[in-house]
Amino acid sequence: MEALLKINSETCIACYACVRACPVKAIRVQTEQVKPEIIPQRCIGCGSCVAVCGPGAIEIRNSKDELQKILRAGKKVAALVDPSIAGEFPDITDYRKFVQMLRTLGFHYVHEVAFGVDLVARAYAKLFEETKGKYYIMSNDPVTVSFVEKYRTGLVPNLAPIMPPVAATASVVRKIAGEEVGLVHISPLIASKDEIRRFKGASRIDLAITFVELRELFIEANIHETDLEYSDFDAPLGYKGSFFPVANGIIQAAGLEEELHLTPVLTVEGEGMINALNEFEENIGTIKHHFNLFYKEFLMGRGTSAGGKRFLRQSQLIKYVEKRFKTLDRGSWSASMDEFETLDLKHTFRTDDQSLPVPSDSKLKKILKDLDQLNPSAVGCGACGYASCTDFAIAIAQGLAIPEMCNTYASRNRQDHIRSLKISNEKLAQAQDLLKKSERLAQKENEAAREASEIVRRMLHKLPSMVVICDMNLKIIQTNDSFIHMLGEDAKEINEVVPGLTGADLKTLLPYNFYNLFTYVLVHNESITNRDIQHESKMLNVSIFVIEKEKIVGAVIRDMSAPEVQKEEVVKRLTEVIDKNLGLAQQIGFILGEGTSETERMLNSIVESYKLGKDLKDR
Ligand code: SF4
Ligand code: SF4
The missing domain is CATH 3.30.450.20 (PAS domain)
Incomplete structure (x- = not known):
């Protein structure tokens, strides 16, 4: 299956805000591809990276097409709606209109997860009541559960062995609507899309979609509350489980004491969840409390619309719950709670250790030296996404980061690069000068050659x-x-x-x-x-x-x-005769012992006379 999150390298501007935001360093940058990528097996689905990505380059796996397929498959499908819906859809004046909108979209049943919360809350109260000496981490938040399984594996046995409310709701709906019913979780969390894969048997769920996707589906299908009648959720309805979107809502639903000196449970919400787990690991023997942890309250989950205001949503939720309480038939609710008292809510967890080996001191020192960070305790500027230079060096050693993510390193490299560019530019300018000179020279030579060729051509014609x-x-x-x-x-x-x-x-x-x-x-x-x-x-x-x-x-x-040729030719040929005769006379003279000067003189006079322009023809 496609990964939950993917970075679109076309739109990513490599600002590394996501690297900074990721609490588990599940986003790496590799040398070959300066743009970051999410490592699915390390990701816990918290969505912090999505929230900080300015250009919106982090894409969440789309489930809308899959939902359309399920709705068109011919079987009855039930929507399992998280109670946070009241904070997400304040624009829908009455929740019953919202229920009818879901039915119009194609859902046959519309159930509240709030009833599942009530069941799970009761199971927690029982567990805490019955357990002595062991302390649990409540396992309702898929992000917290995933974090423990991957990064605090020693705490896996402390995860409360109770299924999350949506899985409990799925089991209830399956009992009511039959084994074949299709189940879709409408959730405020993107992590729910992967979480549902854990649920097997009666609690299995076919698909999870976010509130944001549901909003888009309403718009695409042109479904508006004004055109619709009221319709209520299908029974069983939830009671105090409706407070679940607020971090301590489940404590209230479980009827657990909340006064500081009496409560058996400590609630932590937000990134403090990680520190809480650290403390749980180190000091639970002294703390002696169960922990109720949420990486993000569901009311403000990453599957809700961006820009929501925390307390505004909470007030909308409370108004919604009050309205529900007015009409809720407590007797029916109690009867339903009794009916599902024996429902199997057991849940197990797995260890999926994603911790990476810690690099040796010498390796770290070398990396820090390369980074020009010789003080390992330096807090660092944080631009790389890591809390300190040492953390950054560890990430480099673990293959999660590259030195270029460090501003100081990048700027030094940039300056080196600028210097070498400057030198290359100077060399280039010199080469250009030389080239221009040779061009000018070649031009002159061409002109000279052209002139010479023209002279030759003219001479040729003359x-x-x-x-x-x-x-x-x-x-x-x-x-x-x-x-x-x-x-x-x-x-x-x-x-x-x-x-x-x-x-x-x-x-x-x-x-x-x-x-x-x-x-x-x-x-x-x-x-x-x-x-x-x-x-x-x-x-x-x-x-x-x-x-x-x-x-x-x-x-x-x-x-x-031609006369001039004739003249020239006669002179030439006579010269040849003279030369020949002279040679002959010299030979004869040589033989006869007589000089040849007379002959030579006579013949030379003939030549001279021609040269002086005497008319050969006349002669
Ligand atoms: S936040 Fe991450 S994904 Fe988004 S633009 Fe910056 S580097 Fe790219
Ligand atoms: S969803 Fe959370 S864990 Fe996953 S990559 Fe983004 S910030 Fe990291």
């Missing part, structure tokens, strides 16, 4: 020689105007649409014998220089060279019929 650069698929990357001009009119038109013929296929622009030279260079990675090719009416001199291996090649093409 060259009288034809230039073409293409990729491995013979697609043009770059050309110049001379090359486009050489290709003819079609190419010029294309150039207007696609400047530089970028992307055009060389194979469609040049004949096979021409573009095949490009393929050769790409495939063999071997440049071709000064290859003469006849293209249309022109003799072209072609040099193709590798720019990027197997990927990009470039070609410089010269039109041999």
Whole structure:
């Protein structure tokens, strides 16, 4: 079954107010998940955590859907109503309207738990009367009982072996309405939701819902007292058991003496219950009283609406009881008490020790040192939820808390963190500066590269020689105007649409014998220089060279019929002739023993004359 309480980590703000409020440290915080969680087996269902949780992050197991199922299951269902109802529903003018509202909701029977209180009170009076030398802790409050079973296990034998009033009422109703009747406890406590699981046999109860849930159910079902007639509780009705919601109500119901020097029972209500148990454990031989303990009076139980005023509720309860007394048929009540005199009210308890091992001194010292709390007796600020730094260190050792819950520790860590953040930030700023500088540098380099590329592009276009650069698929990357001009009119038109013929296929622009030279260079990675090719009416001199291996090649093409090329070519080729002749003459001279200066002089004069612009054609 789902746990009674659950913390919603979405809405929890990790304020640890619940840790502070929990009287048994049933809420732990683990390193991995800074948000707290409730340990169900340690929880006693007191609801203190729910009361202090500002964002309402602690969710109580909802029983409304389960109630609807029970009411629709087809069998008769009885509501067992706690007498605290008068404090919870002051807005309902007459309790009989309230009874009718319950019947309208779907309950066939509506019984008061007050009669069960009367039965149980009588059993206590008898027990105290008959017991000599042993002192009991009255076991009507499920929170107190759970606390004893889990955290004061040595006192379990002192829990009075009498069932709580609601279980007694369940046994009575089952006798009247039959074994098959469904029973639902309407309670001011959230702890009742788990408490009913203890009741077996004739006292078993199917479900417990809180007053808050009942209020919501009335609203959801649109049930209002104004639309309804009066209806009374089903018999047997309760008498002084109606005082039960006030801590000493059951003492009055039992008819026990309350004067200080005569009473056999001491009543304690609130968190003082824990100290009372401590004293019971230590000094009962001297105290010699039974204890009537409530962690919280039922009137103000955690299943009632928030914001209720303690004494206002008490006055409403008393008014309600007075009204009931006026109409109560005492004779019938006595007869019912007689009828159920032999009802078995015996109850047993179990030990469910939840105490944790106490850590060693050395371990505690180490934790306190880590926390920077070197004075173990220090009371502490309480922000962590523990009474002293030592208690907090014990909780850390027991796995219930983490150092980060300590404000001093967290703030020191925060400062360390801030310092390291500061250093990282400075480093980051330096890195950003460097990055900006490199960006500026890269920008400048880009601009320079762009300018250089533009200059090269312009130079390329000014060259009288034809230039073409293409990729491995013979697609043009770059050309110049001379090359486009050489290709003819079609190419010029294309150039207007696609400047530089970028992307055009060389194979469609040049004949096979021409573009095949490009393929050769790409495939063999071997440049071709000064290859003469006849293209249309022109003799072209072609040099193709590798720019990027197997990927990009470039070609410089010269039109041999152009005057400047002719001149340059003749000079070049004559220079080659001179060099060749000179070599030959030197060899002959070497053989013949004659100088070659005359030949050299003659040939040089030819070269010079060309350089000086003489018309080669004329010559
Ligand atoms: S009281 Fe507890 S559950 Fe509620 S917000 Fe604070 S830490 Fe979270
Ligand atoms: S209900 Fe009580 S015992 Fe359970 S976690 Fe909340 S404060 Fe602790």
